[in-house]
Amino acid sequence: MPHANHATSVPVTIDDEKCIAEKGCRVCIDVCPLDVLAINPATGKAHMKYDECWYCMPCEVDCPTHAVKVEIPYLLR
Amino acid sequence: MSEPMTGGPKTDIVECDILVIGGGTGGPMAAIKAKERNPGLKVVLMEKANVKRSGAVSMGMDGLNNAVIPGYATPEQYVKEITVANDGIVHQKAVMAYAQGSYPMIQYLDSIGVKFEKDGSGEYNVRKVHHMGTYVLPMPEGHHVKKALYRQLRRLQVMITNRYMATRLLTGPDGQAAGVIGVNTRTSDFLVVRAKSVVLACGAAGRLGLPASGYLFGTYENPANCGDGYAMAYHAGAGLANLECYQINPLIKDYNGPACAYVTGPFGGYTANNKGERFIECDYWSGQMMKEFFSELQSGNGPVFLNMTHLAEETISEIETILHSNERPSRGRFHEGRGTNYRQRMVEMHISEIGFCSGHSASGVWVDENARTTVAGLYAAGDMASVPHNYMLGAFVNGGIAGQDAAEYCASTDLPAYDAGxxxxxxxxxxxxxxxxxxxxxxxxxxxxxxxxxxxxxxxxxxxxxxxxxxxxxxxxxxxxxxxxxxxxxxxxxxxxxxxxxxxxxxxxxxxxxxxxxxxxxxxxxxxxxxxxxxxxxHTLLYKDADGRMAHTKRAVDTYVVPIPEEEMSAYHQLRTPTPLAAE
Structure with missing residues (x-):
């Protein structure tokens, strides 16, 4: 069974202007209990790779440059 | 101590005295108390996420729901309350061990920097939510819990392996715990940890039912807590107690987080029907309370709400400060999106999907008063162990009991062999x-x-x-x-x-x-x-039999250490208000 490409909107967004991943920062990626954030190879910045969010907020609260914003996933909003 | 295996997938093997699986709440405390008991032990803490922010209290906690503090409650009163709230099916010795460890643990947490609400004279500000006793201690600054734990883990030199998911326990020649097989969640490399004893602290089975929103991760529990601990215990031959006693919670509809009546109740908030009337006398989460909640939802009086509209501005501000900075801080963002302001509108509530969790219910891997499971050398603590209604403080106390007992156990135990097959x-x-x-x-x-x-x-x-x-x-x-x-x-x-x-x-x-x-x-x-x-x-115990099938047995309820008069056993059966009380 081949797979479809199924797009969803992601609840966690990262401001590329503020994100300092290129300096080696991995705070948001490290603290996510569900391991859904990763470095986007296209930009070198952090991004939400998997739409599996508990909207728990350590990524936003612990980010040293306030680059991360957590929204309530659309299905729950 | 690490040695690669030849052939097969990349596999490192580590040996230790005590392996703790789960770095949330009970797990770190098990590791801390084991090291405090015997600093010479090598203790490994394996965590699927990162210990800094893992588990149910990732963002801290807004209060203790079951604090047994001298002057407000005695261990005997608490044991009685929990026995009655669970229709008598409790292992009282384990509840008593928790109750006696409750106040020393609060003092310990206080000493490592966890903040609790105190009055002007420095006394703990305990509030009433339960039907009979007084056990709720607010933590308006409880968002630092994980940081305080992490400092202790580092200070005591507990070896932490983040991003390794435990998949199955290793068992020794006599069926005893012998370690675990873990797989890295980012590389799929294996890490085998051999140990003389193992503490399971993997949290609830919180991803069992599907949230009504359809969002798989929109659960009450941290969705990383998906039942790994129950599955591992089962496959290792441990007995699991009273799993039919599900966890079902009254939650903010769709958001699926706590409303949270324990926080708002002492300030005057209450659970109401669509007429704004109270219909239960007590907001403490028991199965009987949930049945009344369910009945009201199904009736013409549904849905059910948390009502705070009658409270004074300063009270509501205080509630908002607590609820929107602790445990589930995105609550405020959710209410904002819906245009729900506590001052003007009641918060719509619903019941959650089912799960297993002794934090609020009474099921889990069977443990006795020493946190021992039915498998030698295997311990369990926190939401996945069978001590009923143990909440965060229970995870700490029982985790500590497990760590201390495991330290004693491995002093007289050799590292068991394991089966390469x-x-x-x-x-x-x-x-x-x-x-x-x-x-x-x-x-x-x-x-x-x-x-x-x-x-x-x-x-x-x-x-x-x-x-x-x-x-x-x-x-x-x-x-x-x-x-x-x-x-x-x-x-x-x-x-x-x-x-x-x-x-x-x-x-x-x-x-x-x-x-x-x-x-x-x-x-x-x-x-x-x-x-x-x-x-x-x-009790009912579910276990894996010699043929690999699910089997059951009954376990008698041990003689009570705190006798309960017959007429008091039904206290939690009379939770519905006699006639609906008018809105205030």
Whole structure:
């Protein structure tokens, strides 16, 4: 069974202007209990790779440059 | 101490004295107390996420729900309250061990920087929520819990392995705990930890039912807590107690987080129906309370709300400060999106999907008053162990008990041998979905399994529906042969799905075994509506038999250490207000 490409909107967004991943920062990626954030190879910045969010907020609260914003996933909003 | 294995997938092997699996709440405390008991022990803490922010209290906690503090409650009163709230089916010695450890643990947490609410003279500001006693201690600055724990883990030199998911326990020649097989969630490399004793602290089975929103991760529990601990304990031969006593919670509808009546209750907030009337006398989460909640939801008085509209501005501001900075801080953002302001509108509530969790309910891997399971050298603590209603403080206390007892145990134990064949077979099970080019995704298989849980297992429990559930779960299990993953992250989800399926099967089997109704909504069997104390005043233990099948046995309730007069046993059965009380 081949797979479809199924797009969803992601609840966690990262401001590329503020994100300092290129300096080696991995705070948001490290603290996510569900391991859904990763470095986007296209930009070198952090991004939400998997739409599996508990909207728990350590990524936003612990980010040293306030680059991360957590929204309530659309299905729950 | 690390040595690579030759052949097969990349595998490191580490040896230690005590292995703790789960770095949330009870796990870190088990590691801390084991090291404090014997600093010479090598203690490894394995965590699927990162210990800094893992588990149910990732963002801290807004209060202790079960503090037994001198002057407000005695251990005897607490044991009585919990016995009555659980229809008598409790191992009182374990509840007493918790109650006696409660105040020393609060003082310990205080000493390592966890903040509790105190009055002007520095005394703890304890509040009343339970039906009988006074046990709630607010933590308006409770968002630093994890940081305080992490400092202690570093200070005591506990070895931490983040991003390793434990998949199966290793057992020794006599069936004792011998370690664990772990797989890295980002590389799929294996880490085998051999240990003299193992503490399981993997949290609730909180990803069992499907949230009504359809969002798989929109659960009450941290969705990383998906039942891995229950599955591992089961496959290692441990007994699991009273799994039919589900966890079902009254939550903010759709958001699926706590409303939170324990915080708002002492300030004057209350659970109301659509007329703004109170219908229960006590907001403490018991099965009987949940049944009243369920009845109101189903009636013309539904839905159910949390009402704070009558409170003074300064009170509401204080509640907002606590609720929107602790435990589930995105609550404020959710209310904002809906235009819900506590001052003007009641908060719509609903009941959650089902799960297992002794934090608020009473099921879990059987443990005695020393946190020992039925497997030698294997301990369990926190939401996955059977000490009822233990909440965060119970996870700390029982984690500490487990760590201390494990330290004693391994002083007189050698490192058990393990079966290389077991390791090879487990590695093959783990990696099977990586060997397929296409097939079913973990997402769709998990969605289906959990949707079936909702369709057939959600109380009221009907025998015919449960039999269908078992057939459907077996079909999903057959489909595991088509499960396929594209990366190590998806492999983690594929393994979690298998824990979820194990828990679903255990939920169905345990519920069918107990042919009576008990614990209000949690085990309301429509075909057996009466409580049958003659045959079922006992624990049920579910275990894996010699043929690898789910089997059951009864375990008598031990003689109470705190006797309960007959007339007091029904206190939690009279929770509905005699006549609806007018809105204030």
């Amino acid at each position: 077991q390791l090879a077979a487990e590695q093959e099970r783990v990696l099977a979905p990586t060997r397929r080019a296409d097939g079913l995704t973990p997402y769709e298989m998990e969605f289906k399994a959990r949707r079936l849980v909702n369709d057939y297992l959600q109380p009221p429990k009907v025998t015919a529906k449960y039999r269908i559930a078992q057939e459907r779960f077996a079909e999903v299990r057959d489909d595991l042969a088509m499960l396929c993953v594209r990366d190590p992250h998806e492999l983690m989800r594929a393994l979690e799905l298998q824990s979820i399926l194990d828990c679903a099967d255990m939920a169905a089997a345990a519920s069918l075994y107990r042919t009576e109704s008990r614990w209000g909504l949690y085990h309301w069997r429509v075909d057996h509506p009466a409580t049958d104390n003659e045959n079922w005043f006992c």
